[in-house]
Amino acid sequence: MNTEVSYNHTQTEIIQLLLQLGLTSGGSFAIWRKPKSKKLEMVLDETASPQKVALSLEELPPGFIVHPFADQEDKKAYYIKANRYFSFELDQEFKPEDLPEWAKIQLEDQQKLNDAELRKLLFDQTINNKIITSGISEDKSHFLQLVERGIEAVKENKLEKVVPARTKTIDIPEDFNLACTLLSLMNSYPNALINFFHIPHLGTWMGASPEVLIETKGDIFYTMSLAGTQKATGDNPLKSVAWTQKEIEEQALVSRYIVSCFKKIRLREYEEHGPKTVVAGDLLHLKTDFRIDMEATGFPELGSIMLNLLHPTSAVCGMPRKEAHDFLQEYEDFDRSFYAGFLGPVNVQGQTSVFVNLRTAALFSNKAVLYSGAGVTEDSVPEKEWEETEYKCEIIGKFIQNPTA
Template sequence: METTNKIAEITKALFLEHLLFRALNENLPIAIWKKPKQSLIEVIIDEDKEGIKQPGMDLDQLPPGFMIHPFLHSADHQPFFIKATNYYRFSLDENEVSDDQLPIWENSNKELTVKIREIIQSFPAGKKAKASRKSDFIQTVNKAIESIASGKLYKVVPARLKKMTLPSDFDLAGTFLALCDAYPNAFINCFFSESTGFWIGASPETLIKTRADSFYTMALAGTQKAKGDNPLKNAAWTQKEIEEQALVSRYIVDCFKKIRLREYLELGPKTTIAGGLLHLKSEFLVDMKATNFPQLGSVMLELLHPTSAVCGMPKAEALEFLDTEENFDRSYFSGFIGPVNIEAETALYVNLRCAKLENKEVLLFAGAGVTEDSVPEKEWEETEMKCNIIGKIIKTNQSR
């Protein structure tokens, strides 16, 4: 794994564009990310176009790289692993080039922006899926409430697909950096392979994280728009949202019980902000050395996915409901993504607040947790807010 730690004499955006253009132009798998509350941007490019198809869940057996896992396995959507044969990183806190050097790079910058956009616009469109209609989504939510009332489900998370046109002056590197600036508490990412297509997102939810002897996961649920100068202090949660988050926490605890793990620390729930939205979050920490459970990350990964936060409870019944009612393929939305064994850490995130770029379209995905107290109109509004997290940045961030 080759490492480049410093960027000399070029801007951050141009550096990203050079890497993106090379990978996309040569069909090489690439992943770019920034972890929550950090300033370090990391990039890997896999010189082997094939990557690792259908990688196993045993994380310790994987080389350094980036995991891409769908919501559910299907003939069209399989897990894919980008190997870190080339690894680059730089900090957003590092100084840019001096002003007298910027004009030298401006034309090259614009040329690369255009070339990258043209490559994205040339991507073949996937299976034509229709955007979700509001009336259909509300009907699905009503059916979900009926199933919950009948005792078949405790909670279910129907999703929807929204489409928008890729702006004619779309700037990929600029959009990524704008996401980093707008959403510092999210996992900012974009990745590409011929198997998965091109995705970009800002996920608020950690699925699992392991480093040295520590294991971490979280329960994130409940959504409201951040308001006022102090949104964390002003947050007021309804019984529906409190219960929704409690179900997700209970799901994690049940997974611990299945493997007879009793020694864990639970923190929360507390209000957290991500992407202009407030959520309720509980955190769970385990000392893998003290519990003599070095494989906990891999074991919990298999137990947790798909979590009740993106699927529902009970899992089997919720999946059956979604299979019947959702009129599109989630693909890698609400699957999991993230770096594996990079710098002695694995950090996998639920692929939320994301978009797929294909041809001249942007496919936006969002889901809403439905419980017995749900109001269908409000669930639709929640999905609109979630889609706008990525959508508004793509719309407003124009090429330089």
């Protein structure tokens, strides 16, 4: 590609250029935009085989971490090292000469791919992804039965809460444009981590996660409890919202679990703010924020410590954690893969931001698998939990099938 040629580089074209860089590299890459940010970032590792790392975040070089819901036998996560890094502000003008030197070198012998060529390149690279689906995870009657089992387990005091999940497979339209889809998600969900990652032969995923698992910047550690879900309605949904006892208790369970993790490590000095109602696209959630000064409390490795204690959170698994996890392993009957795992940039520009992988879709060939779950307590109504998973699936699904949704 001749980088001297003058293009009208719209935001979509810039994202397409980054996707071309990643998909033609033969390696792994991730593209993301953090909540309340205008900066789009990319890391690229040209290594053909996926890298795995121990969960000692403070010791890792800059990169992007991806961990499935289930623990790995080796206790490691997949890692896309930032051998190449690039970022730009979405609200600023971009010119080809603004590309880093490594990108110019990689693109100099390539033609700029059009929409159809990029789509074919994407589908060709996702056809062998290890996306494990089963008919049972799509079946409504199975999910309703799963919710019933969960309610029964809570009533019998075996569980306080459990979060069953399901999948929904949709066709990717012939005119699908990944760059448009990602940009539309960024515009529609300013308070979410908009992310896309590709690890050859393992997975290609995109999502819009509203839930921080752990975040560290300087000496400050941050986490949140996010639970309770309802559709945002009316012109001012924050003023008209009303939460049921079931939703309030569901969110309180998550907050109590975070506090119990602090107690386990004898950490007593923390700030707690909330719960308050927050908007995540078309949905409302209850959120409580927790902040800790790692230097003042003597916990410089709090990010790694809390990552191990929190995952999987009660918001995606249940409580007590072990019993809820065992329940799901026995009755859920499908592999969640990276759904409800965690992902995000680590030690990039002096900050680590790891999110729970929610509102997400796995791409393979010309189909997308959507994932969603619902928190079940004794007050749950199976049909309403199904409806909740439907509109959670729609968050990503509608943008895949209609990028301007």
